[in-house]
Amino acid sequence: MAERERIPNKQRRAMAREERRRQEAAAAARKQQRNWRAGLTTFVVVAVVGAVVYQAFAGGPELLDDAILLSSGEVEDARQAAGCELLVDREPLPDRSHFENSAQVDPATIYTDTRPTHSGPHTAGVHPITPAASAQIDEVSSTHNLEHGTVIVWWDPGQNDDETVADMGAWARLMNASGFRRDAAGVGVITSPYEDPGIDSGKAIAFRAWGVAMDCDRWDETVANAFLLDHYGTHGIGPERTLAPFPAEVLAYTDREVTDTSDEDAPVDGTTPEGGLEELDAEDREGVVEDDDPEE
Numbered sequence: 001m002a003e004r005e006r007i008p009n010k011q012r013r014a015m016a017r018e019e020r021r022r023q024e025a026a027a028a029a030r031k032q033q034r035n036w037r038a039g040l041t042t043f044v045v046v047a048v049v050g051a052v053v054y055q056a057f058a059g060g061p062e063l064l065d066d067a068i069l070l071s072s073g074e075v076e077d078a079r080q081a082a083g084c085e086l087l088v089d090r091e092p093l094p095d096r097s098h099f100e101n102s103a104q105v106d107p108a109t110i111y112t113d114t115r116p117t118h119s120g121p122h123t124a125g126v127h128p129i130t131p132a133a134s135a136q137i138d139e140v141s142s143t144h145n146l147e148h149g150t151v152i153v154w155w156d157p158g159q160n161d162d163e164t165v166a167d168m169g170a171w172a173r174l175m176n177a178s179g180f181r182r183d184a185a186g187v188g189v190i191t192s193p194y195e196d197p198g199i200d201s202g203k204a205i206a207f208r209a210w211g212v213a214m215d216c217d218r219w220d221e222t223v224a225n226a227f228l229l230d231h232y233g234t235h236g237i238g239p240e241r242t243l244a245p246f247p248a249e250v251l252a253y254t255d256r257e258v259t260d261t262s263d264e265d266a267p268v269d270g271t272t273p274e275g276g277l278e279e280l281d282a283e284d285r286e287g288v289v290e291d292d293d294p295e296e
Helices: 009-057 072-081 139-148 162-180 221-231 276-284
Strands: 068-070 085-089 151-155 189-193 205-209 212-216 251-253
Touching: 068 072, 068 221, 072 221, 139 151, 139 189, 151 162, 151 221, 162 189, 162 221, 205 221, 212 221, 221 251
Parallel strands: 068 251, 151 189
Antiparallel strands: 085 212, 151 205, 205 212
């Protein structure tokens, strides 16, 4: 039998070192691949959770699945329980003149009925729709929104806790998303604190539509829904309410109908202008007052 070929020790050691390096490199590659997969999984999980959180807190509300139906009896009970008082019932101030957006106007000199106001002179531009303003919005520009059919809910910061404020904002966002908001026309649902000069009646909540003022001791969503149903847009008396057609599929009474006022005259200082509502609407679409107060 032939004698086996012998491998020198030096060569065997070199081969062993090479094999160890190969094994170490393979192990490092496998570890890197595992780390990469773990990192990718973590990224995906974080991204999904982040998307869910964003949708919940910043992505806006979902639309209503069904219409909100109210009965006259439950609305009356809710108003009494919330300590609501109707201060002005479809009696707007006679002057609805327009200021330039840049004009420096003292609201105390032009709103002589009740504060926050329900009507009166205002800027030529409307205020951006802010469903959950965290700082008091401008009263003079937002009065123009009322003229178009918007509903504003003002609240006293000293009489409403954070949870109640959050509830009001969530309600306004839901109503806007469900058909009440039309940014180009400056119409929708707005909620805002009212600290200066404070709500005249001393109550915690002030509901306002053009020519209508109702103050309540506390926030109640049924009361809010009913006020919207009775006075928003073409259910109200705003001179340019046709900019805000009422979304009947969102809110309704079960036991009575609310009159649609679209075809009724919209007086301007006591007269209806030649050219009708369409002419007024086109004029008032020009210019939107910049929002200096962030919504959140």
